[in-house]
Amino acid sequence: MCLELQPVQQEDLSQSKADRQEAFQLGAQEGGFSTHGRQILPEGDIDHSLCAQGSIAYKAVLDGEMAGGAILSLDVEKHHGYLDFLYVRHDVLEKGIGKFMWFEIERLHPDVRVWGYVRPTLKSEACIFYVNVCRFHVVDYWNARHKDPHSSFEEPEDEEDSDFGMISSRKEIGQIQKGKG
Numbered sequence: 001m002c003l004e005l006q007p008v009q010q011e012d013l014s015q016s017k018a019d020r021q022e023a024f025q026l027g028a029q030e031g032g033f034s035t036h037g038r039q040i041l042p043e044g045d046i047d048h049s050l051c052a053q054g055s056i057a058y059k060a061v062l063d064g065e066m067a068g069g070a071i072l073s074l075d076v077e078k079h080h081g082y083l084d085f086l087y088v089r090h091d092v093l094e095k096g097i098g099k100f101m102w103f104e105i106e107r108l109h110p111d112v113r114v115w116g117y118v119r120p121t122l123k124s125e126a127c128i129f130y131v132n133v134c135r136f137h138v139v140d141y142w143n144a145r146h147k148d149p150h151s152s153f154e155e156p157e158d159e160e161d162s163d164f165g166m167i168s169s170r171k172e173i174g175q176i177q178k179g180k181g
């Protein structure tokens with residue numbers, strides 16, 4: 001098995017978006033979220049992340065084929081990084097690709113001292129991955145009864161009484177040297 005993390009190229013974008021949307025859609029359905037035909041991850045959300053200041057997109061390549069990917073936003077001056085989206089194609093789950101991607105991202109960006117990530121609570125296995133494998137710490141849980149004050153996201157009406165929510169996570173790496181953070 002040959003696994004690499006590479007920057008996403010222009011010719012990869014269409015397939016990367018489709019794979020990312022499919023992974024999120026299937027994850028939502030497996031997590032019991034009623035999609036009612038809605039696209040869980042609209043292309044506009046992906047484009048917004050790709051165009052953000054400090055954005056970097058990666059693809060995981062398994063034996064020559066795109067198997068997953070991630071979009072990051074980096075603030076080099078503050079030594080902060082934000083994970084916008086990380087996905088693994090549904091047909092290659094359970095092969096360590098997500099773990100490989102995350103630790104390769106950390107290796108490629110050693111100056112990032114604080115990572116952040118906000119993700120939906122659509123699939124408990126994904127939450128467990130970020131906490132137990134990637135070592136993020138949950139700092140907040142937003143839902144219909146405890147809304148994120150920084151988000152304009154409106155929960156779909158039919159999900160208002162469900163367990164749908166968003167988890168805000170953070171990971172601090174070492175100590176920021178005095179005068180540099």
